[in-house]
Amino acid sequence: TAVGLGGPPQLRRWERSQFLGQFPEQVLWAATEEVLSRRPMPQELSKALADSRCQRIFVKASQIHHCRLILQTAKQHGLPVTVVHSPEFRNDVALVITTTEPHSQEEVFIEPRG
Numbered sequence: 001t002a003v004g005l006g007g008p009p010q011l012r013r014w015e016r017s018q019f020l021g022q023f024p025e026q027v028l029w030a031a032t033e034e035v036l037s038r039r040p041m042p043q044e045l046s047k048a049l050a051d052s053r054c055q056r057i058f059v060k061a062s063q064i065h066h067c068r069l070i071l072q073t074a075k076q077h078g079l080p081v082t083v084v085h086s087p088e089f090r091n092d093v094a095l096v097i098t099t100t101e102p103h104s105q106e107e108v109f110i111e112p113r114g
Contacts, residue, residue: 017088020058025102028053031095031110036066041073044110045095049073053099061085063094070095 019027029048048054049070057074059067061083074081 017086017090019093020060020084020089020096021086022058022096022098023102025104026098026100027096027108028099028103028105029097029110030093030108032092033060033063033066033094034092035110036063036070036094041069042110045070046073048097048110049077049079051097053101053103054079054097055100056098057081058096058098059083060089060094067095 018024019030028051029045031045031048035042035045049057054077057070057079059070059081062085064083071081
């Protein structure tokens with residue numbers, strides 16, 4: 001993260017595309033396209049949505065069709081959802097759950113189970 005002169009921190013281009021435009025230190029959980037396509041919804045993802053530190057969910061627009069149950073669960077927990085679309089988001093991260101407080105959690109990815 002770069003700090004602008006006299007301004008708030010700014011994301012570098014590669015950081016911006018890594019987690020759907022969010023600061024890496026504010027990402028609690030992230031899921032790939034593979035995890036979102038699983039049926040039923042992975043238990044790890046359900047637990048992540050119920051985490052009391054969650055503040056907002058970001059979903060890649062191209063993956064919204066996999067997110068009906070996730071959106072319903074987010075609504076139950078009162079979590080706002082933002083659908084993002086940018087050609088910069090070329091990796092396979094499809095869902096990001098953020099918090100307002102920076103943290104030092106090392107592993108943020110919800111792993112696919114086979």
